[in-house]
Amino acid sequence: MMEIKITQTASPKPKPQESALGFGTTFTDHMFLMDYDDGQGWHDARIVPYAPITLSPSAAVFHYGAEVFEGLKAYRTAEGTVQLFRPEENARRLWNSAERLCIPQVDPDDFMQALTALVSLEKDWVPKSFGASLYLRPFLFATDPTLGLHTIKHAMFVIIASPSGSYYKEGINPVKIMIETRDVRAVRGGTGYAKCGGNYAASNRAGYKAEQKGYTQVLWLDGVYQKYIEEVGAMNVMFKIAGKIITPDLIGTVLPGITRKSCIELLEEMGYEVEERRISVDEVIEALQNGTLEEMWGTGTAAVVSPVGHLAYQDQEYCINENRIGPVTQKLYDELTGIQWGKKADTHHWILPVK
Structure with missing residues (x-):
């Protein structure tokens, strides 16, 4: 089990009105990050306040599209508990996607630990309304600061979370x-x-x-x-x-x-x-x-x-x-x-x- 360092925000954001939630436009207080290099492997797992990520303009993700991602949701039941739907399937699919693009893969167990740690910290952001949820976006990308096309030696794994309303504004319609x-x-x-x-x-x-x-x-x-x-x-x-x-x-x-x-x-x-x-x-x-x-x-x-x-x-x-x-x-x-x-x-x- 990896060690995840948690740094909580000193300025929590106000929660949005659930009736006004869109899809993927509002983000929670924190995000998960982890770095990779070919010497240390995956390291420095951390949850930090949500903020811009600084990358070199020459990072491989900008030039060669070296990135993969996932999408899943956290749901709140009528009893107030928070739960995920088949997250291990997302972990496996991210592993397979990364293999296809030759990006350093994230162990599914580490994926699950990172995901549940972030959701646990951000539980108050999970909407209470049926049809609304906390959308989770794990993504993985190459950060090598070079324009040369070669084996990826540096990467970053990130998870962000967005409280989102129902996909259907007026129910399920054709x-x-x-x-x-x-x-x-x-x-x-x-x-x-x-x-x-x-x-x-x-x-x-x-x-x-x-x-x-x-x-x-x-x-x-x-x-x-x-x-x-x-x-x-x-x-x-x-x-x-x-x-x-x-x-x-x-x-x-x-x-x-x-x-x-x-x-x-x-x-x-x-x-x-x-x-x-x-x-x-x-x-x-x-x-x-x-x-x-x-x-x-x-x-x-x-x-x-x-x-x-x-x-x-x-x-x-x-x-x-x-x-x-x-x-x-x-x-x-x-x-x-x-x-x-x-x-x-x-x-x-x-x-x-x-x-």
Whole structure:
């Protein structure tokens, strides 16, 4: 177990009104930091007052995108306890993402210790309202002060926390999605399965185009044939077609979502047949046209489950389930949020209480 030095702020910030919380715009009093160099390894684990981080202008993260990150939440139950949802999965995914970008990896046990220590210190920042939470952003990046592209010898691991409101302003409502036919998010052998900033930066152009046309997110196709569906925006995607649940399989181009994994487990318990396989845009459009596409939704940490009500492809827009939330989508949302906020029993042992 690593030693974490804690320096508490002398000037605590006032807590924001929960009714006015946005997403990722307000930050707590403290943050966790830890440094790496190839001589000492990871060292100087500390929790300090939230403040700007000083880096050299030549730091590798600025020039070569050498960074990976995670996203998860701390929830407050009706009884007042604070808990995390499957944080060990985030620890493992950060480890795998760092391996892909050849950034020094953080031991999952150290990740968990750092995370729980920060949440424990910042428990008063966890909102009390159902639907609101303390969003946690662990991130890891190279700090080598050189423009040479070489093996990373210096790095920093940071965790910050942001009290955030519900992703949905007026409840869980269907969104409008546009299938992107020009840009691609990932290719086999690339970084599609890693949670790194470059993947998101590369999606900005298509996302902006979709936004200009009145759509919430982009549905990505594969990078070789541009016919197989991969992800929707920053979420995994699922379809209910003729009673079966279909979701793109994990072949290295799709982020292995923790909410996705949880949904699959819940769906199988509900008795649904879940197929993890390649699904083409032609298959989806055909199902839309013949009426067998019953529901479509995205899954992710921020939104949990996001129903899709309209899908646009090649200048044609299709309506899904009369732009209503489907029963399976609603059931998944209720089950997951019920477990996360302590309204339902944690029979899967997904919850980690924070003392």
